[in-house]
Amino acid sequence: MLNIDLKNKVVLVTGVTSGIGAGIAAIFSQAGSVVSGCGRREESHTDVQNFHGKGAEYGRATLYTQTDVTNDDDLKNLVDRTVDKFGKIDFLISNAGANSFQGSKECSDEDFDKNLNLNLRSHWKISQLCEPHLSKSDNGTIVIITSNHAFSTIPGCFPYNTTKTALRGLVQSLAIEWGPKIRAVGVAPGFIETAGTQTWFDSFPDPGAERERTNAFHPSGRIGTSDEVGAFCAFLCSEYGKFMNGTTYLMDGGRSALMQDT
Numbered sequence: 001m002l003n004i005d006l007k008n009k010v011v012l013v014t015g016v017t018s019g020i021g022a023g024i025a026a027i028f029s030q031a032g033s034v035v036s037g038c039g040r041r042e043e044s045h046t047d048v049q050n051f052h053g054k055g056a057e058y059g060r061a062t063l064y065t066q067t068d069v070t071n072d073d074d075l076k077n078l079v080d081r082t083v084d085k086f087g088k089i090d091f092l093i094s095n096a097g098a099n100s101f102q103g104s105k106e107c108s109d110e111d112f113d114k115n116l117n118l119n120l121r122s123h124w125k126i127s128q129l130c131e132p133h134l135s136k137s138d139n140g141t142i143v144i145i146t147s148n149h150a151f152s153t154i155p156g157c158f159p160y161n162t163t164k165t166a167l168r169g170l171v172q173s174l175a176i177e178w179g180p181k182i183r184a185v186g187v188a189p190g191f192i193e194t195a196g197t198q199t200w201f202d203s204f205p206d207p208g209a210e211r212e213r214t215n216a217f218h219p220s221g222r223i224g225t226s227d228e229v230g231a232f233c234a235f236l237c238s239e240y241g242k243f244m245n246g247t248t249y250l251m252d253g254g255r256s257a258l259m260q261d262t
């Protein structure tokens with residue numbers, strides 16, 4: 001029987017306090033992994049307790065480390081604590097990120113650098129720190145969460161789309177330089193149901209109507225869920241995903257297949 005079994009595996013997931021990262025962490029716990037997660041929120045925060053709660057629900061150990069992924073010392077501490085506690089790292093899911101939507105004329109140097117550090121540099125840095133550990137695993141895998149903005153974009157989404165596109169290059173370099181011991185794969189989600197997505201709908205005069213309009217642009221008839229992104233990441237890290245390497249996979253419910261919005 002086909003079964004994604006990640007028992008006895010250690011996964012490090014960044015950005016587990018919210019949205020897609022929380023979904024990824026929960027799915028890996030469900031699949032049997034122990035999960036080391038991070039975010040900037042304090043250990044006592046409800047969202048961190050929810051992360052631990054999901055692990056406990058499936059009887060899996062979790063570790064949380066308060067971390068700013070743009071700070072190299074924090075990243076080193078995160079990786080060291082993970083290995084101290086669990087002895088190894090099999091998979092890295094580098095997910096932490098945030099929108100930075102501005103026009104390419106108006107974007108300030110400060111905002112450009114902030115976005116570059118979070119949405120590109122941090123993924124490279126944490127991959128570097130995990131490399132010695134991943135190379136000891138029998139299925140060392142790096143999954144980098146980029147975005148559908150890595151494939152096409154709309155006006156005013158600079159500098160976010162620039163770094164999300166660059167992550168496809170990072171995935172290629174890691175795959176060709178660190179294989180065959182380590183695989184690197186990109187996942188580019190489209191519109192995913194998160195608190196941020198709801199905030200975006202709420203910014204319209206009629207949020208319900210905007211949601212329906214958005215759903216209608218998706219051949220799947222809806223936007224995606226964090227669990228679906230998590231399940232794809234689990235597949236990529238499983239025995240069945242071992243030939244997936246060096247490529248960034250778009251998962252957008254068919255949104256990009258539609259040439260023109262009507």
Ligand SMILES: NC(=O)c1ccc[n+]([C@@H]2O[C@H](COP(=O)([O-])OP(=O)(O)OC[C@H]3O[C@@H](n4cnc5c(N)ncnc54)[C@H](OP(=O)(O)O)[C@@H]3O)[C@@H](O)[C@H]2O)c1
Nearest residue numbers: 015016017018019020039040041068069096097147191192
């Ligand atoms: N939602 C979508 O529709 C969508 C679509 C395409 C791609 N994505 C990508 O998916 C990833 C997750 O997005 P999301 O929608 O789930 O966002 P979210 O709900 O805002 O969650 C972002 C997570 O990243 C963490 N984070 C942000 N900056 C951090 C930093 N400097 N250091 C450590 N942790 C940090 C946050 O934790 P703290 O707040 O505790 O720091 C939080 O756990 C991002 O890379 C995003 O670009 C999302």
